[in-house]
Amino acid sequence: MKILFVEDHQAFCIDWIHNLRDLHLEVRCLSAYNLTQARELFVEHSDIEIIVVDGNLGARENGLDFVKEIRAQFKGKIIAASSDSAICRQMVEVGADLTCRGSKYLVPMIIKDTLAP
Numbered sequence: 001m002k003i004l005f006v007e008d009h010q011a012f013c014i015d016w017i018h019n020l021r022d023l024h025l026e027v028r029c030l031s032a033y034n035l036t037q038a039r040e041l042f043v044e045h046s047d048i049e050i051i052v053v054d055g056n057l058g059a060r061e062n063g064l065d066f067v068k069e070i071r072a073q074f075k076g077k078i079i080a081a082s083s084d085s086a087i088c089r090q091m092v093e094v095g096a097d098l099t100c101r102g103s104k105y106l107v108p109m110i111i112k113d114t115l116a117p
Contacts, residue, residue, distance in 0.1 A: 002028045002047050003110070006038040006063060007054040007081070012103050016052075019107040035061045042070060052106065055082030055091055064090055071095030081106060 003020075005013045013031040020027050030045060032038035034057060042048065051074065053063035064087070067078055071094065080091035080099045088099035100106045 001026065001049050002030065002045060003050045003052065004030045004032065004038065004041055004045070004048045005052045006032045006035070006057070006066060007052070008033050008057045008061075009054075015103070016106055020110070023107075023111070025111075034058070035066055038066055039069075042074075048074075049076040050079065050110065051076065052079045052081050052100075052110075053091065053096070055080060055084060055087035062087070064094060067091050067096050068094045079106070079109065 005016060007013050010031070010033060017029045020029065030041050030048070032041050051070070053066055055063045057063060063080065067080070071078070077098065078096045080088045080096035081103070082088050083101055085101060088101060092099060098109065100109050
């Protein structure tokens with residue numbers, strides 16, 4: 001399974017990746033810290049199954065735009081990650097499957113809602 005994390009805070013990505021690896025899951029993780037990187041990785045890796053998208057990627061970018069761009073062609077799960085419930089709602093309205101309002105809940109959500117049989 002391949003997961004793309006779109007998150008401007010590198011520490012969050014590193015923490016999520018370490019937590020998944022500590023669980024000995026067969027998961028390959030990719031990290032994008034802005035929308036340019038996210039778009040490039042999305043095109044380069046057609047086997048991505050889960051995309052975690054931060055709702056606020058800094059002053060000029062937001063995850064909502066990325067979800068809008070990819071939803072029609074991406075058949076995997078998109079998880080909207082934001083502490084702002086309004087942003088999460090907007091991301092679901094344009095195509096995110098799940099929302100996560102706290103970074104500490106993300107790995108358990110990935111396991112429960114996307115990796116579990």
